Amino acid sequence: MGKKKICICVGHGRNAWGRYDPGAVSKDGSYHEHKIARKIAKYAADYLGCDLMNYDGRLCLSGRIKAVNAGSWDFVADIHLNAGGGTGTEVYYYHGSPTGKRAADEICKSISQALGVRNRGAKVRLNSAGRDYFGFIRQTRPCAILVETVFIDSDSDLAKIKTEEGCKKCGIAIGKALEKALNEGNAK
Template identity: 30%
Template sequence: MSYLIALDDGHGMNTPGKRTPRIPQLNGRVIKENEFNQAIVKFLDDELKRCGFKTLLVAPTDNDTPLSTRTRLANSKGADLYVSCHYNAGGGEGIETYHFKGSKAGKRAAEIIHKHVKVAVPRKDRGVKTANFFVLRETSMPAVLIEYGFMDDPGLEEAAQMIDPQVQKAFAVATAKGICEYFGVSYAEDKPPKPKPMYRITVDGKFVVDTAYEEKIKQAVEDAIRKEAKEIIVKQRDQ
């Protein structure tokens, strides 16, 4: 069975107030919350698809899609889990995960996902909590909302990490692992692509080039033919 996961990158790129203070570590740069939210959802989308899930992006543009539009879409498509990705504010620090009070499935999903997320990047564990957030209350499937850090933590260290791809990817991997565990699905590791085989080209017994690129192989052979070579050998180097 292929489960459908609704992914929500909280807020929009220009939602008022959803941004960091000026960050000294980044030469005074201000980061919008959705810069992180959107990036982690993209990573999470890839992670889940590789693990065999279907995904539904409920706010796929930079606009601040109304919450009712997001939940209505997830409900209409029959999503099996709703995951909303956020970055906190209020001067605190650390990670916390929310579910709707009274939802046993939501609580279980939040606890499992939080277990993975809280160790992905060294941060204070603020625990699993309940809240009456719209996206938790109005979804017909289990729903979780994750606050991966604070945009205004005391040292602005968590804030500065919002645009770090390694941090974004680490949180996405951890979230995907939690979702996999919740549904009893094996997590599929991201395997790097195999390197292209290297070929050695010799012409009339003389070495010409070692290359993995088809264009270079083609060019070397064409040059040899044009020079009326008697023997052209293209051989994979590990043979």
């Protein structure tokens, strides 16, 4: 089997009604999830030499899902920042997918080490029907993960990625982790 075709997607940017959707914001409102996520995603895609989707923020969630399903990628990752009062990095994967789990594990480890943030681990989140909670994971055809890089509403986490240098570190950490996770088992 050859090299996996990867697409890195940027979370948020536009809501279903066509309005700007910043995603989560920092405590003081000056940092937007979409704007930081797109820098991180671009560094990851540049590192991997793979496709990058929604850098311009023109696609809402259903638009990204549609675009993913219209493409020929083997693996897709949607890049986000977390919020809600925690700290650290966590990655969600499609339940029962060994490839998704391996990628999620590697990304958590890689971001945690590169930025010096807590590793919250690879996770599965199901809805009340027992299906995957996140639409990006549930409704996409390729193996999909959702990366919650760090918490934008934590001052200590935000400090790690609010600079260009921080976004670069985080993006490259994601790229290296995917390179390792998705090439395992392939002859080098």
